Amino acid sequence: MPELPEVETVCQGLAPIFERAVIKRVEQRRHDLRFPLPERFAARLEGVRVDHLKRRAKYIQVFLASGEVLVMHLGMSGKFTIQPPANSSALLKRGLEEKSISISEPHIDRHNWSPHDHVIFYLDNGFTVVYNDPRRFGYMTLIHANALKTHKFFQNLGIEPLEGGLTPQFLASAAKGKSVSLKAFLLDQRIIAGLGNIYVCEALFRAGLSPRRQAASLADARGRPTARAQNLAPAIRGVLKEAIEAGGSSLRDYQKADGSLGYFQHCFKVYNRAGAPCTTPHCNATIRRILQNGRSTFYCPSCQR
DNA sequence: AAAAGCCCCTGGACGC
DNA sequence: TGCGTCCAGGGGCTTT
Numbered sequence: 001m002p003e004l005p006e007v008e009t010v011c012q013g014l015a016p017i018f019e020r021a022v023i024k025r026v027e028q029r030r031h032d033l034r035f036p037l038p039e040r041f042a043a044r045l046e047g048v049r050v051d052h053l054k055r056r057a058k059y060i061q062v063f064l065a066s067g068e069v070l071v072m073h074l075g076m077s078g079k080f081t082i083q084p085p086a087n088s089s090a091l092l093k094r095g096l097e098e099k100s101i102s103i104s105e106p107h108i109d110r111h112n113w114s115p116h117d118h119v120i121f122y123l124d125n126g127f128t129v130v131y132n133d134p135r136r137f138g139y140m141t142l143i144h145a146n147a148l149k150t151h152k153f154f155q156n157l158g159i160e161p162l163e164g165g166l167t168p169q170f171l172a173s174a175a176k177g178k179s180v181s182l183k184a185f186l187l188d189q190r191i192i193a194g195l196g197n198i199y200v201c202e203a204l205f206r207a208g209l210s211p212r213r214q215a216a217s218l219a220d221a222r223g224r225p226t227a228r229a230q231n232l233a234p235a236i237r238g239v240l241k242e243a244i245e246a247g248g249s250s251l252r253d254y255q256k257a258d259g260s261l262g263y264f265q266h267c268f269k270v271y272n273r274a275g276a277p278c279t280t281p282h283c284n285a286t287i288r289r290i291l292q293n294g295r296s297t298f299y300c301p302s303c304q305r
Numbered sequence: 306a307a308a309a310g311c312c313c314c315t316g317g318a319c320g321c
Numbered sequence: 322t323g324c325g326t327c328c329a330g331g332g333g334c335t336t337t
Contacts, residue, residue: 003330034313034332058331076331077315116315135314137331152333180308189332196330271330293309296328310336318328 002058002074004161004194005240005264009247010080011055013099017082017127018050018062027120029113034075034139037119044068044142045121057157057193061148068142071153075137081117085126099247104130158191161236166192168218168225168233175218175229183292185215192236198271199239201298205270206235210304211297212290242267270298278303 002010026042038044049065062070072078081102084092096103113120114132119140121129131140143151158174159165174191186192186200195203204211209228218229246264269279274289278300285302 006330073331075314076329133314134316135329135331137314178307184308187331198330294311295331308337311334313331313333316329318326320326321324 002078003196003199004055004058005199005243005247007058007060007074007194008055008244009099010074010101011053011060013096013101014060014080014129015053017096017123017125017129018121019052020050021123021125021127022047022049023121024124025122027122029118029120033118033133033136034073035141037140038142041140041142045070056154056160057189058196059153063145067145069145069148070140071143071148071151072131072140073138073153075133075135075139077135078131078133078138081130081132083128083130088126156190157193158189159193161192161194161240166233166237168229171229171233172219172223172225175215176223178215180215181211181292182209182213182215182218183211183297186236187293187295194240195236197295197297198268199236199243201271202239202269203232203236205299205304206239207231208304210301211292211299213305270300273298 023045024047026045028037028042031037044066045064048068051063051065054061054063058073060072060074062072064070079102081104082096083104084096113130116132116134117130118133118136119131121131123129131138141153143153148154159170175185178185180188182204183200186195186203187197189195201211207228209232213228218226218232220226243264246267270287273287276287277283278285278287280300280303283300283302285300287298288301290297290299
Protein backbone atom coordinates (compact mmCIF):
# COMPACT_ATOMS: atom_id res chain seq x y z
CA MET A 1 0.00 0.00 0.00
CA PRO A 2 2.33 2.66 1.06
CA GLU A 3 4.62 4.88 -0.91
CA LEU A 4 6.32 7.97 0.40
CA PRO A 5 3.18 10.09 0.89
CA GLU A 6 1.35 7.35 2.77
CA VAL A 7 4.35 6.58 4.98
CA GLU A 8 4.79 10.28 5.66
CA THR A 9 1.14 10.61 6.62
CA VAL A 10 1.23 7.57 8.88
CA CYS A 11 4.44 8.81 10.49
CA GLN A 12 2.83 12.18 11.18
CA GLY A 13 -0.11 10.37 12.74
CA LEU A 14 2.00 8.12 14.93
CA ALA A 15 4.41 10.80 16.09
CA PRO A 16 2.17 12.53 18.68
CA ILE A 17 1.17 9.13 20.06
CA PHE A 18 4.67 7.75 20.46
CA GLU A 19 6.78 10.81 21.18
CA ARG A 20 7.72 11.20 24.85
CA ALA A 21 5.78 8.04 25.73
CA VAL A 22 7.34 5.06 27.46
CA ILE A 23 6.70 1.70 25.83
CA LYS A 24 5.29 -0.29 28.72
CA ARG A 25 4.90 -3.62 26.99
CA VAL A 26 5.29 -5.15 23.53
CA GLU A 27 3.23 -8.11 22.47
CA GLN A 28 4.96 -9.95 19.66
CA ARG A 29 2.55 -12.44 18.19
CA ARG A 30 4.90 -14.17 15.77
CA HIS A 31 8.65 -14.45 15.50
CA ASP A 32 8.88 -13.07 12.00
CA LEU A 33 7.30 -10.68 9.54
CA ARG A 34 9.13 -10.60 6.24
CA PHE A 35 12.33 -11.20 8.21
CA PRO A 36 12.77 -12.60 11.70
CA LEU A 37 12.29 -9.96 14.37
CA PRO A 38 15.58 -9.27 16.18
CA GLU A 39 16.77 -11.02 19.31
CA ARG A 40 14.97 -9.90 22.46
CA PHE A 41 12.82 -7.54 20.37
CA ALA A 42 10.18 -6.90 23.01
CA ALA A 43 12.66 -6.75 25.89
CA ARG A 44 14.76 -4.10 24.12
CA LEU A 45 11.67 -1.90 23.74
CA GLU A 46 9.94 -2.35 27.08
CA GLY A 47 10.53 0.41 29.61
CA VAL A 48 12.17 2.59 26.96
CA ARG A 49 11.10 6.16 26.25
CA VAL A 50 10.47 7.28 22.68
CA ASP A 51 12.30 10.40 21.64
CA HIS A 52 11.09 11.24 18.12
CA LEU A 53 9.90 9.73 14.84
CA LYS A 54 11.28 10.33 11.38
CA ARG A 55 10.50 9.05 7.91
CA ARG A 56 13.31 8.03 5.56
CA ALA A 57 12.18 6.77 2.15
CA LYS A 58 9.39 4.31 2.96
CA TYR A 59 10.72 3.55 6.43
CA ILE A 60 9.47 4.85 9.77
CA GLN A 61 12.27 5.36 12.27
CA VAL A 62 11.38 5.52 15.97
CA PHE A 63 14.33 7.01 17.87
CA LEU A 64 14.53 5.64 21.40
CA ALA A 65 16.17 6.96 24.55
CA SER A 66 18.06 3.65 24.73
CA GLY A 67 20.11 4.71 21.72
CA GLU A 68 18.41 2.22 19.44
CA VAL A 69 16.06 3.01 16.56
CA LEU A 70 12.96 0.96 15.88
CA VAL A 71 12.84 0.74 12.09
CA MET A 72 9.52 -0.21 10.50
CA HIS A 73 8.64 -0.84 6.87
CA LEU A 74 5.01 -1.40 5.91
CA GLY A 75 5.64 -3.52 2.84
CA MET A 76 2.52 -3.78 0.71
CA SER A 77 -0.17 -4.25 3.31
CA GLY A 78 1.12 -2.97 6.65
CA LYS A 79 -1.27 -0.80 8.67
CA PHE A 80 -1.42 0.72 12.12
CA THR A 81 -4.49 0.85 14.30
CA ILE A 82 -4.67 2.92 17.46
CA GLN A 83 -6.70 2.17 20.52
CA PRO A 84 -6.96 5.44 22.42
CA PRO A 85 -7.49 5.64 26.16
CA ALA A 86 -11.12 5.79 27.18
CA ASN A 87 -11.01 9.50 28.01
CA SER A 88 -9.58 10.69 24.70
CA SER A 89 -11.47 13.25 22.67
CA ALA A 90 -13.36 12.91 19.43
CA LEU A 91 -11.12 15.62 18.01
CA LEU A 92 -8.03 13.53 18.61
CA LYS A 93 -9.60 10.50 17.03
CA ARG A 94 -10.57 12.41 13.94
CA GLY A 95 -7.05 13.78 13.70
CA LEU A 96 -5.66 10.26 13.65
CA GLU A 97 -8.05 9.10 11.00
CA GLU A 98 -6.99 12.03 8.85
CA LYS A 99 -3.49 10.61 9.10
CA SER A 100 -4.59 7.27 7.66
CA ILE A 101 -4.55 5.60 11.05
CA SER A 102 -7.74 3.88 12.04
CA ILE A 103 -9.18 3.89 15.50
CA SER A 104 -10.60 0.91 17.26
CA GLU A 105 -12.18 0.41 20.63
CA PRO A 106 -9.97 -1.25 23.22
CA HIS A 107 -10.11 -5.00 23.07
CA ILE A 108 -11.82 -6.25 26.18
CA ASP A 109 -10.71 -9.74 25.38
CA ARG A 110 -6.98 -9.99 24.89
CA HIS A 111 -7.44 -12.96 22.62
CA ASN A 112 -9.63 -11.07 20.23
CA TRP A 113 -6.79 -10.09 17.89
CA SER A 114 -6.98 -10.52 14.16
CA PRO A 115 -4.61 -13.22 12.91
CA HIS A 116 -2.76 -10.43 11.11
CA ASP A 117 -2.22 -8.27 14.19
CA HIS A 118 1.46 -9.09 14.60
CA VAL A 119 2.94 -6.56 17.01
CA ILE A 120 1.16 -4.57 19.72
CA PHE A 121 2.75 -1.65 21.58
CA TYR A 122 1.24 -0.66 24.94
CA LEU A 123 2.27 2.89 25.86
CA ASP A 124 2.27 4.57 29.28
CA ASN A 125 0.05 7.38 27.93
CA GLY A 126 -2.81 4.91 27.62
CA PHE A 127 -2.55 4.37 23.87
CA THR A 128 -2.18 0.99 22.27
CA VAL A 129 -0.67 0.78 18.78
CA VAL A 130 -1.38 -2.34 16.74
CA TYR A 131 0.60 -3.32 13.65
CA ASN A 132 -1.45 -5.38 11.19
CA ASP A 133 -0.01 -6.81 7.97
CA PRO A 134 -1.81 -9.63 6.10
CA ARG A 135 0.88 -10.20 3.49
CA ARG A 136 3.79 -9.76 5.88
CA PHE A 137 5.98 -8.00 3.36
CA GLY A 138 6.60 -5.42 6.06
CA TYR A 139 9.32 -5.72 8.66
CA MET A 140 10.66 -4.26 11.86
CA THR A 141 14.10 -4.23 13.32
CA LEU A 142 16.22 -2.46 15.93
CA ILE A 143 19.37 -0.64 14.87
CA HIS A 144 21.73 1.45 16.98
CA ALA A 145 21.37 5.09 16.00
CA ASN A 146 25.07 5.43 15.23
CA ALA A 147 24.88 2.49 12.82
CA LEU A 148 21.71 3.62 11.07
CA LYS A 149 23.22 5.24 8.02
CA THR A 150 25.52 2.35 7.29
CA HIS A 151 22.88 -0.33 7.79
CA LYS A 152 22.10 -2.22 4.63
CA PHE A 153 18.53 -0.88 4.61
CA PHE A 154 19.78 2.69 4.40
CA GLN A 155 23.31 2.87 3.07
CA ASN A 156 22.35 2.61 -0.59
CA LEU A 157 19.20 4.72 -0.47
CA GLY A 158 18.98 7.67 -2.82
CA ILE A 159 17.87 11.23 -2.16
CA GLU A 160 14.69 12.34 -0.45
CA PRO A 161 12.66 13.82 -3.29
CA LEU A 162 11.20 16.59 -1.12
CA GLU A 163 14.43 17.77 0.48
CA GLY A 164 15.80 19.98 -2.25
CA GLY A 165 18.18 17.67 -4.06
CA LEU A 166 15.72 16.67 -6.73
CA THR A 167 16.82 19.06 -9.47
CA PRO A 168 16.91 18.62 -13.24
CA GLN A 169 20.69 18.47 -12.95
CA PHE A 170 20.45 15.65 -10.41
CA LEU A 171 18.16 13.68 -12.70
CA ALA A 172 20.44 14.21 -15.67
CA SER A 173 23.54 13.14 -13.75
CA ALA A 174 21.87 10.07 -12.32
CA ALA A 175 20.31 9.02 -15.63
CA LYS A 176 23.26 9.65 -17.90
CA GLY A 177 24.18 6.48 -19.78
CA LYS A 178 21.40 4.42 -18.20
CA SER A 179 19.65 2.08 -20.60
CA VAL A 180 16.71 1.37 -18.30
CA SER A 181 13.28 2.84 -18.89
CA LEU A 182 12.19 5.98 -17.09
CA LYS A 183 9.76 3.79 -15.15
CA ALA A 184 12.51 1.55 -13.81
CA PHE A 185 14.79 4.53 -13.22
CA LEU A 186 12.27 6.29 -11.00
CA LEU A 187 11.40 3.11 -9.11
CA ASP A 188 15.07 2.54 -8.27
CA GLN A 189 15.35 3.38 -4.56
CA ARG A 190 19.12 3.91 -4.89
CA ILE A 191 18.48 7.03 -6.95
CA ILE A 192 15.31 8.60 -5.54
CA ALA A 193 14.02 7.01 -2.35
CA GLY A 194 10.32 6.71 -1.71
CA LEU A 195 8.67 6.58 -5.10
CA GLY A 196 6.54 3.52 -5.84
CA ASN A 197 4.47 2.24 -8.71
CA ILE A 198 1.63 4.73 -8.34
CA TYR A 199 3.55 7.96 -8.02
CA VAL A 200 6.02 7.02 -10.73
CA CYS A 201 3.10 6.58 -13.13
CA GLU A 202 1.48 9.82 -12.00
CA ALA A 203 4.70 11.85 -12.14
CA LEU A 204 5.51 10.65 -15.66
CA PHE A 205 2.02 11.62 -16.77
CA ARG A 206 2.42 15.10 -15.32
CA ALA A 207 5.77 15.47 -17.03
CA GLY A 208 4.37 14.24 -20.36
CA LEU A 209 7.01 11.52 -20.56
CA SER A 210 6.52 7.97 -21.74
CA PRO A 211 7.40 5.38 -19.10
CA ARG A 212 9.10 3.39 -21.87
CA ARG A 213 11.53 6.14 -22.79
CA GLN A 214 15.16 5.54 -21.90
CA ALA A 215 16.29 7.23 -18.69
CA ALA A 216 19.37 8.47 -20.49
CA SER A 217 17.22 10.90 -22.44
CA LEU A 218 17.03 13.09 -19.33
CA ALA A 219 20.57 14.16 -20.16
CA ASP A 220 22.13 15.56 -23.31
CA ALA A 221 25.47 14.41 -24.72
CA ARG A 222 27.33 16.58 -22.21
CA GLY A 223 25.31 15.33 -19.28
CA ARG A 224 23.27 18.51 -19.00
CA PRO A 225 19.55 18.22 -18.19
CA THR A 226 17.20 18.15 -21.15
CA ALA A 227 13.79 19.80 -21.18
CA ARG A 228 12.42 16.42 -20.10
CA ALA A 229 14.42 16.59 -16.88
CA GLN A 230 13.27 20.17 -16.39
CA ASN A 231 9.69 18.95 -16.49
CA LEU A 232 10.17 15.77 -14.51
CA ALA A 233 11.74 17.18 -11.35
CA PRO A 234 8.83 19.49 -10.45
CA ALA A 235 6.32 16.85 -11.58
CA ILE A 236 7.67 14.40 -9.00
CA ARG A 237 7.76 16.95 -6.21
CA GLY A 238 4.29 18.21 -7.09
CA VAL A 239 2.56 14.87 -7.10
CA LEU A 240 4.16 13.85 -3.79
CA LYS A 241 3.30 17.11 -2.09
CA GLU A 242 -0.29 17.01 -3.24
CA ALA A 243 -0.68 13.42 -2.10
CA ILE A 244 0.68 14.25 1.35
CA GLU A 245 -1.70 17.18 1.61
CA ALA A 246 -4.59 14.99 0.52
CA GLY A 247 -3.59 12.43 3.15
CA GLY A 248 -4.01 15.09 5.78
CA SER A 249 -7.36 16.42 4.68
CA SER A 250 -8.97 13.50 3.00
CA LEU A 251 -11.18 11.37 5.11
CA ARG A 252 -13.74 13.92 6.12
CA ASP A 253 -15.79 13.03 3.07
CA TYR A 254 -14.36 9.61 2.63
CA GLN A 255 -15.53 7.02 5.05
CA LYS A 256 -12.90 4.38 4.52
CA ALA A 257 -11.23 4.59 7.90
CA ASP A 258 -8.30 2.32 7.19
CA GLY A 259 -6.88 5.18 5.23
CA SER A 260 -5.06 3.23 2.56
CA LEU A 261 -4.46 6.04 0.12
CA GLY A 262 -6.45 8.82 1.67
CA TYR A 263 -8.32 10.96 -0.75
CA PHE A 264 -5.59 11.17 -3.32
CA GLN A 265 -6.62 7.99 -5.05
CA HIS A 266 -9.56 9.93 -6.42
CA CYS A 267 -7.04 12.22 -8.09
CA PHE A 268 -5.17 9.57 -10.06
CA LYS A 269 -4.87 10.58 -13.69
CA VAL A 270 -3.51 7.29 -15.00
CA TYR A 271 -2.93 4.76 -12.22
CA ASN A 272 -5.48 1.97 -12.32
CA ARG A 273 -7.37 3.75 -15.13
CA ALA A 274 -6.69 1.37 -18.03
CA GLY A 275 -9.33 1.82 -20.73
CA ALA A 276 -10.60 5.10 -19.28
CA PRO A 277 -10.31 8.36 -21.21
CA CYS A 278 -7.29 10.58 -20.71
CA THR A 279 -8.18 13.60 -18.60
CA THR A 280 -6.15 16.06 -20.67
CA PRO A 281 -8.47 18.54 -22.41
CA HIS A 282 -8.92 17.70 -26.08
CA CYS A 283 -6.98 14.45 -25.74
CA ASN A 284 -9.06 11.64 -27.17
CA ALA A 285 -6.71 8.84 -26.15
CA THR A 286 -7.37 6.04 -23.71
CA ILE A 287 -5.17 5.19 -20.75
CA ARG A 288 -3.12 2.08 -21.45
CA ARG A 289 -1.74 -0.57 -19.11
CA ILE A 290 1.50 -2.33 -19.96
CA LEU A 291 3.92 -4.53 -18.03
CA GLN A 292 7.42 -3.28 -17.24
CA ASN A 293 9.76 -5.44 -15.19
CA GLY A 294 6.77 -7.52 -14.17
CA ARG A 295 4.76 -4.60 -12.81
CA SER A 296 1.85 -2.66 -14.24
CA THR A 297 2.47 0.72 -15.79
CA PHE A 298 -0.37 3.07 -16.71
CA TYR A 299 0.08 5.93 -19.16
CA CYS A 300 -1.49 7.98 -21.91
CA PRO A 301 0.14 7.02 -25.22
CA SER A 302 -0.81 10.38 -26.69
CA CYS A 303 0.21 12.82 -23.95
CA GLN A 304 3.32 10.95 -22.85
CA ARG A 305 6.14 10.76 -25.34
C1' DA B 306 28.30 -3.87 -13.29
C1' DA B 307 23.77 -3.27 -14.68
C1' DA B 308 19.40 -5.05 -15.79
C1' DA B 309 15.80 -8.37 -15.52
C1' DG B 310 13.40 -12.08 -13.20
C1' DC B 311 11.81 -14.65 -9.11
C1' DC B 312 9.92 -14.88 -4.94
C1' DC B 313 8.05 -13.99 -0.27
C1' DC B 314 2.49 -13.87 1.43
C1' DT B 315 -2.68 -13.26 1.80
C1' DG B 316 -6.97 -11.49 0.16
C1' DG B 317 -10.09 -9.44 -3.04
C1' DA B 318 -12.16 -9.24 -7.68
C1' DC B 319 -13.69 -11.69 -11.37
C1' DG B 320 -15.23 -15.56 -14.54
C1' DC B 321 -17.37 -19.99 -14.85
C1' DT C 322 -22.07 -20.93 -3.24
C1' DG C 323 -17.68 -22.55 -4.62
C1' DC C 324 -13.50 -22.89 -7.06
C1' DG C 325 -9.69 -21.37 -10.05
C1' DT C 326 -7.11 -17.47 -11.92
C1' DC C 327 -5.18 -13.10 -11.80
C1' DC C 328 -3.75 -9.11 -9.53
C1' DA C 329 -1.96 -5.99 -5.76
C1' DG C 330 0.98 0.19 -3.62
C1' DG C 331 7.81 -3.51 -2.06
C1' DG C 332 12.19 -4.97 -2.30
C1' DG C 333 15.88 -8.53 -1.32
C1' DC C 334 18.07 -12.00 -3.64
C1' DT C 335 19.43 -14.62 -7.78
C1' DT C 336 20.27 -15.02 -12.55
C1' DT C 337 21.64 -13.28 -17.00
